[in-house]
Amino acid sequence: MRLYNVRFIIAGIIIGIFYWFIEGLMHYFFFDFEGTLMENLFYPIPHELYMRILIFGLLVLFGIYSNKISRKRARDVINTERNRLYTLLDNIPALVYLQAKDFSIRFANQYFREKLGNSINKKCYEVLFNFNKPCNNCQISRIFVNKTPIEVEWESKRGEVYQIYNYPFEADNKELLALSLGFDITKHKRSEKALKKSEFRYHILFDNMLEGFARCKIITDNHDNPIDFIYLNINDAYEKLTGLKREDILGKRVTEIIPDIKNYKPNLFEIYGKVALTGETAKFEIFFDPLKIWLSISVYSFKKGYFIAILDNITDRKIFEEKLIESEEKFRTIAEQSVMGILIVQEGIIKYANESLSKINEYSIQEMMNWSSSELINIIHPDEREFADERIKKLSLGSKEIPPNNIYRMVTKSKKPKWVNVYTKKIQYQNNEGLLTTVLDITEKKEAENLIKDELQKLKELDQIKDDLIRRISHEIKTPLISIYTTTNLLLNVYKEEFSNKILDFIILINEGGERLKELVGNMLDVYDLESNKVKLNLKTHNLVDILEMSIGILQSQIAKRQHKVEINLPHEVYMEVDYDRIKQVFMNLLTNALKYTPPQGKISVQLQENNSHIDITIKDIGVGFTEQEKEKLFKKFGKIERFGKGMNVDSEGAGFGLFIAKQLTRLHNGELILKSEGRNKGSTFTIRLFKQNQIINNQTIY
Structure with a gap:
């Protein structure tokens, strides 16, 4: 037992001993003058001895009693604090639990119980991982060996991801436990995944930008001061602007590539570091000495510690500005001849205004020279005055954060609004600082832009009217067409014997024309529905082999008529979730296309092959084939390649909807339509590639 736990007993004994000695000394000096000091201290008379022993015992008993009371109070305080701790842990919106060395859970808070049920005294590997034995290389078990905190990630059976911090925790009975705090980071993880998926699209965008683009990581010292940065990615325009090549700079520090970059003005490390570490945006101009060009650089941060720099070559503008300032006489000559309005203001007073500015705002130069700073601001539209005034004040103070260019609405003397680019x-003007402002009237440009927007809207409305008109006309034509087609079918199939051969020829001609018109109307309606996203697939599991064989069977009469040889290489069965009618329509369109554009007595092969990730249905012919230019047109609406009158002995009937519809329906089935052809008269191969579930596909047609 530690001395601290028996401190009151020891105090009672010490006080008793002290009392014994005081009592002996008092007897020696005040009451018993005959006895010696040793006799009074250690050999008192009997009644005095009994009294001392009694009082000594009472003091010791008091110490024992006080010790019991103290320990009880301590236990009460510990229980109270433990209950408060458990109450606090119980209300934390995170997974909180205590785990023993034998993997059993001793405590779980309310959040834990709501997520994983009541898990007290159950094994952690049973609750968290649904295992029947401890995990291999359990990281948390290291707490009981090293007694150091451990951080791990855990994903629940429901797909929730938690960041769990584990700490050593000593229980009341001195047992070492592991205290675990788990915070839900599912949204963060999903955001990371979404960011990774979008990176490919961003790469395409950035590679085609006209401005130079660079993605970089900032490097700081121990005090978080930016000292360097690393190139992570650049686009083609960045290479052209700076002369730096990807292979020479990616993954390298900029100080290795441009050693004297620290001497650049403005300080690039300060600007880039501020953006990367604070998330603020920045825009500035710099002279790039190696290529002797001026660059406008806009800087953004997409993640702490990283930044994106977008570069634009402004050398022409900078040269113009510098030459303008070199000589006041030259400046005035240029200014008076310029179509831009030019204004110089010093300390709120107009020092110079040219004739072009007078023409733009309709005020005379003399009127403008007498304006105060407030009157100058009043020519700006009321809705933009406050913003313009604040911007001018910051530019006057030399702010580098304000972009020099902006577009305003100006109110002229005749109260006519104008759009101006300022x-x-x-x-430095006449040895004093001032603000040079150029004003370009862009009213006609703005009006033209608005006119273009209005015209585009009208075109969209006309396009919609066109689509609606086609659909209505198609519906109106469809009903009488069906009547004509079914009636002629009835005459040919039931009353054939009642007509002469000449009349039968006319009926057959009407029937064939009705069939083509019915097919054309159906295709037009399908095109409208596809473009309007109105086609909904009725997906069910079907045997693709059966659908393909049925499609070939329907076309047997056409195959026989053109004396084609069709080679079929199909497995017994291949099942997949498809829309029966729509996938059959795809097969029919491609088979019909092969029959039409293969000269008589040609060979057509049909093959179905199943792979791990997809199923390929290949239709190959030895027909007229396609050039590269024809391939570009083929899958568009009305993308028919005209063969009539070219001596190819092919059937050129059709409006050019078939392959467009086939491609769109294939895409709706999460597939792609692939065309291969080596050129004119070298045949063609169409492949319908249907991807199995959870496969990533490229929706572009492959040539």
């Missing part, structure tokens, strides 16, 4: 820059 560029403002701080300059």
Whole structure:
């Protein structure tokens, strides 16, 4: 037992001993003058001895009693604090649990119980992983060996991801436990995955940008001061602007590539570091000495510690500005001849205004020279005055954060609104600082833009009217067509014997024309529905081999008529979830296309092959084939390649909807339509590739 736990008993004994000695000394000095000091201290008379022993015993008993009371109070305080701790842990919106060395869970808070049920005294590997034995290389078990915190990630059976922090925890009975705190980071993880999926699309976008683009990572010292950065990615435009090549800079520090970059003005490390570490945006201009060009650089941060720099070559504009400022006489000559309005303001007073500005705002130069700063702002539209005033004040103070260019609405002297593009820059004029402002009237451009927008909207409305008209006409034609087609079928099949051969020829001609028109109307309606996203697939599991064989059977009369040889290489059965009618329509369109564009007595092969990730249905012919230019047109609406009158002995009937519909329906089935042809008169191969579930596909047609 530690001395601290018996401190009150020891105190009672010490006080008793102290009392014994005091009592002996008092007897020696005040009451018993005959006895010696040793006799009074250690050999008192009997009644005095009994009294001392009694009082000594009472003091020791008092110490024992006080010790019991103290320990009881301590236990009460510990129980109270433990209950408060468990109450606090119980209300934390995170997984909180205590785990023993034998993997049993001793405590679980309310959040844990709601997510995983009551798990007290159950094994952690049973509750968390649904295992029947401890995990291999259990990281948490290291707490009981090293007594150091451990951080792990855990994904629940429901797909929730938790960041779990594990700490050593000593229970009241001195047992070492592992205290685990788990925070839900599912949204964060999903965001990371979504970001990774979108990276490919961003790469395409950035590679085609006209401006230079660079993605970089900032490097800091121990005090979080930016000292360097690493190139992670650049686009083609960045290479052209800077002369730096991907293979020479990616993954390298910029100080290795451009050693004197630390001497650049403005300080690039300060600007890039501020953006990467704070998330603020920045835009500035810099002279790139190796290529002797001026660059406008916009900087953004997509993640702490990283930044994106977008570069634009502004050398032409900078050269113009510098030459403008070099000589006031040259400046005035250029200014007076310029179509841009030019204004110089110093300390709120207009020092110079050219004739072009007067023509734009309709005020005379003399009127403008007498304006105060507030009157100058009043020519800006009321809705934009406050913003313009604040911007001018910041530019006057030399702010680098304000972009020099902006577009405003100006109110002229005749109260006519005009759109102007305003560029403002701080300059030295007559040995004093001032603001140079150029004003370009872009009213006609804005009106043209608005006119274009209106015309585009009208075109969209006309396009919609066209689509609606086609659909209505198609529906109106469809009903009498069906009547004509069914009636002629009835005459040919039931009353054939009652007509002469000449009349039968006319009936057959009407029937065939009705069939073609019915097919054309059906195709037009399908095209409308596909473009309007109105086609909904009725997906069910079907044997693709059966559908393919049925499609070939329907076309037997056409095959026989053109004396084609059809080679079929199909397995017994291949099942897949498809829309029966729509996938059959795809097969029919491609088979019909092969029959039409293969000269008589040609060979057509049909093959179905199943792979791990997809199923390929291949239809190959030895027909007229396609050039590269024809391939580009083939899958568009009205993308028919005209063969009539070219001596190819092929059937050129049709409006050019078949392959467009086949491609769109294949895409709806999460598939792709692939065309291969080596050129004119070298045949063609169409492959319908249907991807199995959970396969990533490329929706583009492959040539």
